[in-house]
Amino acid sequence: MSLVINSLDVYYGKVQILREISLKVDHGSITALIGPNGSGKTTLLKTISGILRPMKGSIKYEDKEIVGLQPHEIVELGIIHVPEGRRLFPYLTVYENLLLGSYNKKARERFKDNLERILTIFPILKERLHQKAGTLSGGEQQMLAIARALMAEPRLLLIDEPSLGLAPKIIDTVYEHIKTLKESEKITILLAEQNAAKAFEVSDYVYVLETGRVVREGKAVELIQDEEIRKVYLGI
Amino acid sequence: MSSEIIFAQAIVDGLLMGSLYALIAIGLAMIWGIVEIINFAHGEFLMIASFLSYFLFIYLGIDPLISIPLAFLTTFGLGYLVQKGIINRILEAPFLTQIFATFALLLIIRNGFFVAFGPDIRSVTTWYSEATIDLYGIKMSIVKLFATTIVIIATILLHLFLTRTYLGTAMRALSQDKTAAQLMGIDIKKVYAIAFGLGAGLAGIGGALLTSFYYVFPEMGVPFTLIAFISVVLGGFGNILGPAIGAVIIGVLQSIGALIMTPSMKDILVYIVFLAILLIKPTGIFSR
Numbered sequence: 186m187s188l189v190i191n192s193l194d195v196y197y198g199k200v201q202i203l204r205e206i207s208l209k210v211d212h213g214s215i216t217a218l219i220g221p222n223g224s225g226k227t228t229l230l231k232t233i234s235g236i237l238r239p240m241k242g243s244i245k246y247e248d249k250e251i252v253g254l255q256p257h258e259i260v261e262l263g264i265i266h267v268p269e270g271r272r273l274f275p276y277l278t279v280y281e282n283l284l285l286g287s288y289n290k291k292a293r294e295r296f297k298d299n300l301e302r303i304l305t306i307f308p309i310l311k312e313r314l315h316q317k318a319g320t321l322s323g324g325e326q327q328m329l330a331i332a333r334a335l336m337a338e339p340r341l342l343l344i345d346e347p348s349l350g351l352a353p354k355i356i357d358t359v360y361e362h363i364k365t366l367k368e369s370e371k372i373t374i375l376l377a378e379q380n381a382a383k384a385f386e387v388s389d390y391v392y393v394l395e396t397g398r399v400v401r402e403g404k405a406v407e408l409i410q411d412e413e414i415r416k417v418y419l420g421i
Numbered sequence: 422m423s424s425e426i427i428f429a430q431a432i433v434d435g436l437l438m439g440s441l442y443a444l445i446a447i448g449l450a451m452i453w454g455i456v457e458i459i460n461f462a463h464g465e466f467l468m469i470a471s472f473l474s475y476f477l478f479i480y481l482g483i484d485p486l487i488s489i490p491l492a493f494l495t496t497f498g499l500g501y502l503v504q505k506g507i508i509n510r511i512l513e514a515p516f517l518t519q520i521f522a523t524f525a526l527l528l529i530i531r532n533g534f535f536v537a538f539g540p541d542i543r544s545v546t547t548w549y550s551e552a553t554i555d556l557y558g559i560k561m562s563i564v565k566l567f568a569t570t571i572v573i574i575a576t577i578l579l580h581l582f583l584t585r586t587y588l589g590t591a592m593r594a595l596s597q598d599k600t601a602a603q604l605m606g607i608d609i610k611k612v613y614a615i616a617f618g619l620g621a622g623l624a625g626i627g628g629a630l631l632t633s634f635y636y637v638f639p640e641m642g643v644p645f646t647l648i649a650f651i652s653v654v655l656g657g658f659g660n661i662l663g664p665a666i667g668a669v670i671i672g673v674l675q676s677i678g679a680l681i682m683t684p685s686m687k688d689i690l691v692y693i694v695f696l697a698i699l700l701i702k703p704t705g706i707f708s709r
Binding site for chain 1 (some may be wrong): 587590591593594597599600601602603604605606607608609
């Protein structure tokens with residue numbers, strides 16, 4: 186197992202957001218978290234990357250407890266988070282955003298090679314290299330957010346709502362890239378996505394979150410057959 | 422002397438002094454922009470550096486201009502420790518707590534110096550203190566010219582640091598999105614401490630430069646802190662050029678104010694222009 190989370194409770198101030206969350210992410214898989222707005226998907230990803238601290242519970246990555254580590258220490262382990270809303274540095278150039286992606290020690294040494302490789306995956310960014318990130322279109326910004334994360338040489342990639350605010354055609358392109366990451370780059374992916382149809386399409390295993398709890402889980406191919414899931418999340 | 426020459430002299434004096442203000446303002450802007458804290462004790466770092474180079478001159482005969490690197494390193498180290506020991510602990514605290522922390526620091530340092538060295542006004546006389554060069558009838562103080570050169574070099578180095586290095590780029594990123602910066606693997610508390618150290622260090626260079634033509638006393642930082650604040654507000658946030666230009670404008674306005682009014686009223690012109698600019702563009706001249 187790449188990631189094992191055990192009975193995690195997370196609070197924002199006094200409000201409990203996550204309740205007894207337990208889940209596993211298999212090596213080399215795409216695991217999806219689906220669920221409505223406010224169900225705790227983003228909070229869970231933020232807790233894994235160390236931005237938030239859980240009240241109780243454990244998060245083990247490669248059998249090592251990571252609760253209590255600083256975000257930069259978690260990055261050093263190879264867990265890279267593509268946050269909701271991309272969170273690019275809008276006044277820095279595309280190049281500078283990619284440079285910061287490789288801030289951690291290991292990735293820094295291979296910046297040049299990685300940059301070249303990643304620009305062949307995302308050729309559009311090559312054309313925009315010296316433009317400010319804030320001037321890119323929504324789709325380009327999502328590509329840059331993923332490319333920036335790849336510069337960090339992730340082993341586990343946390344991607345939060347990659348389809349948010351994008352046109353359907355662009356969403357397809359983004360997901361093509363996400364599939365490629367798993368297949369050719371051998372990166373393990375944990376994905377939070379409101380767009381359940383897309384999540385089922387790419388993922389191996391799916392967790393359904395509602396009000397901070399895991400209410401359903403299963404292999405994507407099996408869970409998608411479920412009547413209730415089809416009705417509530419896929420509208421079929 | 423013709424009136425054109427007098428006016429040109431005032432402009433040149435203003436530019437020279439303004440460049441020194443710029444250095445101090447850039448330091449304040451770095452701390453304000455990156456750490457997001459208002460450093461009321463900024464002028465105290467300047468004062469500490471000035472005392473340091475004064476004592477080095479008096480006791481060891483080291484020229485104040487030679488002691489600049491040491492002044493920088495000392496104030497950098499102090500700034501680093503202040504961030505690490507105090508500010509990093511109250512990052513999540515209310516804004517007022519942070520303000521009182523740096524204000525308390527101001528009181529402790531300034532009054533500490535009063536206790537240790539008294540309110541006496543000290544000064545240093547070097548062979549070049551009064552030396553000037555003459556350019557088309559305009560007299561330029563050699564020491565101020567030297568100070569301006571140092572300021573320009575320091576500003577260029579800082580600019581290169583901020584745009585060409587990982588750490589500098591991380592500082593700019595941090596000022597745009599703290600959470601995203603953490604997700605890049607940036608140890609933000611460490612970067613904050615270095616940024617605070619650099620900001621304090623720039624004030625320190627300013628202090629060491631002042632030693633050779635200004636007075637050294639515990640309250641000497643007061644006008645410089647005030648001018649630095651006005652420069653940052655005037656020039657706008659987000660880059661180091663805005664506050665620097667704001668500071669140079671203030672230097673020139675002071676100088677012209679002293680010429681057309683009386684020297685004791687030189688700041689009136691500064692504040693009139695400051696208020697006028699705030700009315701027209703409240704976010705500062707060069708803000709994005």
